[in-house]
Amino acid sequence: MSTLNQWNEQIEAMLERVQKAPRYTGGEMNSVVKPWESVALHYGFCFPDTYEVGMSHLGMKILYGLVNQEPDQVCERFFMPWTDMKALMEAEGVPLFSLESRMPLYAFDMIGFTLQYEMSYTNILAMLRLGKVTVRACERGRDEPVVVAGGPCAFNPEPLADFIDAFMIGDGEEVTLEVTAAVRDWKPTGEPRETLLKKLAGIRGVYVPSLYDVAYAEDGTVASIRPNAPEAPERVARCVVTDLNTAYYPRSFPVPYTEVVFDRIMLEIMRGCTRGCRFCQAGMIYRPVRERSLETLRSLARDLERATGYEEMSLSSLSSGDYSCLPELIRTLMRDLNKEHVGISLPSLRIDSVLKESLEETQKMRKTSLTFAPEAGTQRLRDVINKGVTEQDLMEKVTDAFMGGWSSVKLYFMIGLPTETYEDLDGIADLAQKVVRCYFAVPKDKRAKGLRVTVSASSFVPKPVTPFQWEGQDTQESLKAKQAYLREKLRAVKGVNFNYHTPELSYLEACFSRGDRRLGRVLEAAVDRGCILDGWSDLFNFETWMEAFRDAGLDPDWYAYRRCGQDELLPWEVVDSGIDRRFLWREYERAQQARTTRDCRQGCNGCGLNRWKGVCALADAGHV
């Protein structure tokens, strides 16, 4: 108990009064507690959402294990408290505390946020405030924590530039320890913060926004982003781990007591995707595709099963069906794990993966619902977005699934995609109808009872580092009309449920996804006005957000709806993702013509990654 801090009694009393106290109690199996004074660097890993969401996140598990492996460092976890707990903490002056030792956020040498979702940005500011850490990076004192951030949204770091000392861009397995070591070594020297930041700027993948000046043109666009110190590179190249077999992967991770969103072993079988869907940021920023070997996975799976006791394992990646020897992997894992009673599930199953055999294998264990993501309702629109999937593919896979005993199918679509018309919406309804027919075409004695087809339509958000980064978002009015149209059309289809997202939320995502540094003012105003945990629909208040934009004197329509010019400097282009903007533009033009681009396993499409030698085997093999 010696590590528990001075607020312990108050915290204990608060836990009696809040909903879901287990969010704050820690003490899970495999959580790591080191005596506070025994380490030279204290790293607070912050997930800017609730415990249930954060504990489902693979990146956290990797970094938690990675830092805690270092004998002179410790990594402890922080999550965004729910509103009831936050209010109590504020009322009693109890700072945001870590789950492990209950030390306050400000006592850590370095704190890191993972950026998974634009609408969690206000939680970052709220967590800093609650942790009594100065929110603006430029106002932080010498001995305050060094605040870093990484994750997919760091590919456009600009909206958070005012608050983050350094961004780590790309794969975190190697750069994290370089940064923690630099902070550890700098801490006792007494040298100013700036000295550390300049040193960090010299590490590949690290973007220190205070070392760059941004100028804006009269029309509001970015005129230039220039380094103001010699240590800062013109553009920050992202980190790429070239071999996942030698990269760090945890062999144990904390097992929550209460159920979290993904409560199972997550085995990352590969990173990256070769498909080149034009809306998909992950498909661009995680290039090239890198697989873990069967032997590595087998050893990881065994160790993780032993260390966690989980009864379910999911194979995770952007496109698990593309793993080069998936059936063999599944067979091997089932052989190893079967007697341990571990079920294996495959998320993000792509419909064109030849998986019949694998489907039958997984079905032996568990029959959850199957998810397919055609994304668009017509072949024309699927060609526009380069989703290389045909209706015939979908029908074959769905029929296989129904024959295999599944009766619950989820279909994911996007609305508001570039060039979309109402014909494409009709296509969504048609596909749903055809899936229902596939079910009834399977003889009654061969299919499972209780057909459930869930059609989910999210609203398209243009993302940085994609061919659609220049595109504006469809208007809220238009999206609402399309949702209403689809709702009406799908109401007529028996067995179909229709889900959709609120367009207001997607609109704000669009603002921040392609936003610039000036949006920092909006985030501050939004937090002042109480916008937190906006990913939770019951707490989301759109009108308050609009007031925050007015406070900051910025026009959200301009950010969300504007189509950018070909030669315009985009705010995030200070980051070099490795993907050439000329490739993205070429893809954007092909999209307008509904021309597809092949999977890059079939030959290099020249995305630009070949500039970095030894990174992409497909590019280096000279497939161009």
Add this chain to the structure above:
Amino acid sequence: MRMLATFEKRERLRHIGHLDILRAMQRALRRSGLPAAYSQGFNPHILLTFASALSVGASGECEIMEVTLTEEVTPEAFLAAMNKALPPELPLTGARVLEDRHPAAMALVKAARYRIVPLEHMEQLAAALPGYLSQEEIQAERKTKSGVKPCDIRPLIYELEAREDGLHCLLALTETESCKPNMLMETLCAYAGVPVPRLRLIRVGLLGQDAQGQLVPLETL
């Protein structure tokens, strides 16, 4: 073979509910590598039961579980393997082999010993005890699935005394007749004329009846 084990649910975990602790224990069994038996059927689960569910908010000093194993294991080996697989806040404190004919632990529970630590009003409550206990009848409300039912808890309070470290009590706990600590506190506070304070609740142990009809620790039966 069947193994009976005692465990602690320490204060830090008091907000974790019964089903979550049960699942944590099942996962610990899986981690331990011990030969736990599984149920048959479509969704096999480990054959593990707790003698009595411990409510959210309470910690436990001597909770009881029973597990079926497919191979012979000594209690010492069982304890060692489990404690390696359990977090520090959920340790096993003892184990013994049960004979096949031994009734299920769950069926033997007759009473539970608690320590209730009120964070306020301890003096008033202690002063009110003699009068409270001298009542012939104590009407309390029992919350059941079908609603709130009145019941007399006086005969269900076997022991109740105030000590330095809180109120110590022994209360009936069977399927048909039980007095929950909150029923005791609500009626005691009403009697003493104070609002129900925030409190810590610790279940000290579970008891069953020996051949002479005496209440004895369940794990010794």
